[in-house]
Amino acid sequence: MKMALRVALLILGVVAAVWLWTVVFPSPEKIVLRRIAGLAATATISPGEGAIMRAGKTSSFIGYFSTDAEISYDLGSYGTRTISGRDEIRELAAGAFTTVGSLNVQFVDATARVAADKQSAEATCTARVTTGDNKDFDVQELKFQLKRIDGDWLITRAETVKTLQ
Amino acid sequence: MQDPNHSAGKPGWVQIVLIGRRPAFTLVRIFVLVLVCVVTVKFILLPIRVDGISMEPTYHNGRIDCVNRLAYWRHGPQRGDVVAIRLSDPGPFSAPSQMYMKRVIGLPGETVWFHEGHVYINGRLLDEPYLKTTCDWEHEPLVCGPDQYYVVGDNRSMPFEYHRQGRADRDRIIGKVLL
Numbered sequence: 179m180k181m182a183l184r185v186a187l188l189i190l191g192v193v194a195a196v197w198l199w200t201v202v203f204p205s206p207e208k209i210v211l212r213r214i215a216g217l218a219a220t221a222t223i224s225p226g227e228g229a230i231m232r233a234g235k236t237s238s239f240i241g242y243f244s245t246d247a248e249i250s251y252d253l254g255s256y257g258t259r260t261i262s263g264r265d266e267i268r269e270l271a272a273g274a275f276t277t278v279g280s281l282n283v284q285f286v287d288a289t290a291r292v293a294a295d296k297q298s299a300e301a302t303c304t305a306r307v308t309t310g311d312n313k314d315f316d317v318q319e320l321k322f323q324l325k326r327i328d329g330d331w332l333i334t335r336a337e338t339v340k341t342l343q
Numbered sequence: 344m345q346d347p348n349h350s351a352g353k354p355g356w357v358q359i360v361l362i363g364r365r366p367a368f369t370l371v372r373i374f375v376l377v378l379v380c381v382v383t384v385k386f387i388l389l390p391i392r393v394d395g396i397s398m399e400p401t402y403h404n405g406r407i408d409c410v411n412r413l414a415y416w417r418h419g420p421q422r423g424d425v426v427a428i429r430l431s432d433p434g435p436f437s438a439p440s441q442m443y444m445k446r447v448i449g450l451p452g453e454t455v456w457f458h459e460g461h462v463y464i465n466g467r468l469l470d471e472p473y474l475k476t477t478c479d480w481e482h483e484p485l486v487c488g489p490d491q492y493y494v495v496g497d498n499r500s501m502p503f504e505y506h507r508q509g510r511a512d513r514d515r516i517i518g519k520v521l522l
Contacts, residue, residue: 287433342509
């Protein structure tokens with residue numbers, strides 16, 4: 179019984195050590211996923227947030243993108259629209275953040291793949307978006323391309339994915 | 344007088360109720376039970392809650408159901424099956440949290456055409472006894488690829504442009520809705 183307890187404690191210790199290691203030294207995939215989750219948190223606006231806070235959120239939102247970033251999104255029967263550069267993204271974000279009463283954005287089912295050179299990555303996720311007091315939500319599949327620029331993972335391209343073609 | 348050694352050897356009723364006569368075996372049983380539940384819920388019968396009206400009146404908003412992930416182990420989806428379609432791939436060890444629930448109407452290689460609210464498969468009218476509403480949907484014919492299935496909801500009273508439907512790749516269809 180004592181032996182079994184020792185073995186169990188040893189296994190528990192190893193598991194705890196591995197977990198601690200991954201917390202202190204996260205893999206690039208985890209860092210990319212955290213980055214994507216941070217983008218969703220930044221895009222979330224609560225009803226009580228005023229104009230100054232929303233402007234601050236816009237600036238934070240821009241910080242997730244590289245200077246030459248592109249966002250391509252599907253507009254259904256109107257085709258696809260692409261915007262490029264931080265200025266256009268800022269305009270889009272500011273417009274969205276000021277017009278909606280509240281916005282809840284969650285990125286779920288996210289996965290990331292980091293290239294062998296550890297300098298670029300691709301992430302996919304499903305955005306779950308609720309606007310205002312609406313109980314209903316909308317879902318949209320997204321794909322991100324990221325690059326490591328000055329030690330920071332920045333989005334170089336974000337696009338909507340058509341789940342049903 | 345009661346023998347103290349004798350009473351110490353027998354577990355008390357509180358212990359029997361809480362952790363059984365043999366705690367080690369109880370722990371093993373709990374572990375196996377949790378493992379079976381996790382494997383079943385994640386990889387075999389995925390619980391879902393219907394959100395939205397695109398499958399009305401067959402599946403109402405808020406209904407709880409299950410997706411049988413082993414339904415297409417041996418064969419592909421059949422026409423008329425109600426299936427769950429994943430959006431982004433959460434990886435091999437996770438179940439997707441968001442899915443579309445749709446009915447398969449077109450099989451690989453077939454041409455699907457909506458004309459005056461009716462569905463035509465390879466030019467032949469499709470009988471859809473599950474439909475309870477009529478519509479005036481009109482859409483140009485679409486050909487399913489060799490690994491694609493045409494899926495659509497049962498609620499055809501919605502405008503075509505608001506209804507998510509189209510060709511789903513086989514690897515996105517994660518299973519058949521059970522009930």
